[in-house]
Amino acid sequence: MYAIQAENIDKRYKNGVQALRHLNLSVKTGEIFSLLGQNGAGKSTLIRILTTYLKPTSGTIMMLGKDIFREAATIRSEIACVAQQTSIDTHLSLVENMMFQSRLYRIPKTEAKKRMETLISDFGLKQYMEYPVSSYSGGIKRRLDIALNMMSKPKILFLDEPTVGMDIQSRMAMWEMMKKIRDDFGTTIFLTTHYLEEADSLSDTVCIMKDGKEVIQGTPFELRTYTRQDTLQIRFITNAEAKEYVTHIAEHCSLKEVRLQNDTIIINTKDSHADLEKINLFLIESHIPYNGIQISQPTLEDVFLRLTVNNE
Numbered sequence: 001m002y003a004i005q006a007e008n009i010d011k012r013y014k015n016g017v018q019a020l021r022h023l024n025l026s027v028k029t030g031e032i033f034s035l036l037g038q039n040g041a042g043k044s045t046l047i048r049i050l051t052t053y054l055k056p057t058s059g060t061i062m063m064l065g066k067d068i069f070r071e072a073a074t075i076r077s078e079i080a081c082v083a084q085q086t087s088i089d090t091h092l093s094l095v096e097n098m099m100f101q102s103r104l105y106r107i108p109k110t111e112a113k114k115r116m117e118t119l120i121s122d123f124g125l126k127q128y129m130e131y132p133v134s135s136y137s138g139g140i141k142r143r144l145d146i147a148l149n150m151m152s153k154p155k156i157l158f159l160d161e162p163t164v165g166m167d168i169q170s171r172m173a174m175w176e177m178m179k180k181i182r183d184d185f186g187t188t189i190f191l192t193t194h195y196l197e198e199a200d201s202l203s204d205t206v207c208i209m210k211d212g213k214e215v216i217q218g219t220p221f222e223l224r225t226y227t228r229q230d231t232l233q234i235r236f237i238t239n240a241e242a243k244e245y246v247t248h249i250a251e252h253c254s255l256k257e258v259r260l261q262n263d264t265i266i267i268n269t270k271d272s273h274a275d276l277e278k279i280n281l282f283l284i285e286s287h288i289p290y291n292g293i294q295i296s297q298p299t300l301e302d303v304f305l306r307l308t309v310n311n312e
């Protein structure tokens with residue numbers, strides 16, 4: 001069962017920019033779906049279309065079993081969207097913010113109180129209740145913003161870069177919160193992120209976009225095995241040493257796909273063990289002062305870079 005099915009979506013803005021081109025994607029009910037793409041890939045345009053703020057030029061979208069253009073008002077009452085700018089009123093207290101939200105959705109007061117207490121306790125907000133909202137850190141404000149949006153019990157929660165700018169502890173707390181929303185509330189989560197590691201550890205499905213179109217969609221595991229290409233990594237003590245030896249090693253070992261990343265030379269290889277043996281021997285015989293050499297399986301970041309940067 002799908003929460004969202006988008007087919008052949010095109011979006012051309014009035015200034016002629018084609019932000020989406022024949023885009024297709026499917027989001028399963030109850031999953032965490034992450035959308036990845038470089039700046040300008042069309043992620044925000046797609047979120048604005050899925051949350052009914054913007055109409056595509058063409059294409060069809062079924063959401064929660066309904067056509068989103070014909071039944072936009074019903075859909076709007078069943079979804080929630082947390083944008084990058086928080087919607088919290090910092091002049092109100094945490095409780096006032098939540099009760100205000102419940103009035104927007106016309107939730108009866110007793111029910112609103114019950115939902116608020118659950119959300120405050122489930123999302124670890126109790127300890128912040130006595131402090132003014134204006135004193136909250138960015139991470140706690142974001143947590144409160146999501147709790148506010150959960151007051152209406154949405155079936156789908158859209159999150160635009162939910163962890164941007166957060167330190168690692170706040171990000172991990174946010175990941176726990178998202179998993180709780182999926183597991184305890186059964187809400188489908190659709191999020192955009194620039195953090196590959198976040199998409200990898202959190203998502204059930206990842207979709208990578210480029211130039212307004214999806215290039216691949218699958219589980220993080222499926223995506224990682226997609227390239228099936230190991231790399232060999234030769235580490236040096238300094239960046240300068242890696243730079244000094246990169247051409248020398250590439251030429252002598254007849255290596256084609258070689259790149260530098262700080263103090264490491266990275267080599268794409270089709271036969272990692274044979275290449276490891278050959279290069280290791282060369283490094284020892286040439287007295288090249290390397291720090292270590294290892295075979296490395298592709299990460300989601302490698303897949304992302306290959307699909308979005310190298311045009312492969």
Ligand SMILES: Nc1ncnc2c1ncn2[C@@H]1O[C@H](COP(=O)(O)OP(=O)(O)OP(=O)(O)O)[C@@H](O)[C@H]1O
Pocket residue numbers: 013014015017018019037038039040041042043044045046
């Ligand atoms: N309102 C608009 N009018 C005209 N062009 C727009 C508008 N909004 C976005 N665009 C263009 O559409 C393309 C896709 O932009 P979009 O903001 O959807 O990408 P994005 O993937 O969300 O990027 P980012 O990661 O930087 O937020 C870009 O070329 C952008 O300049």
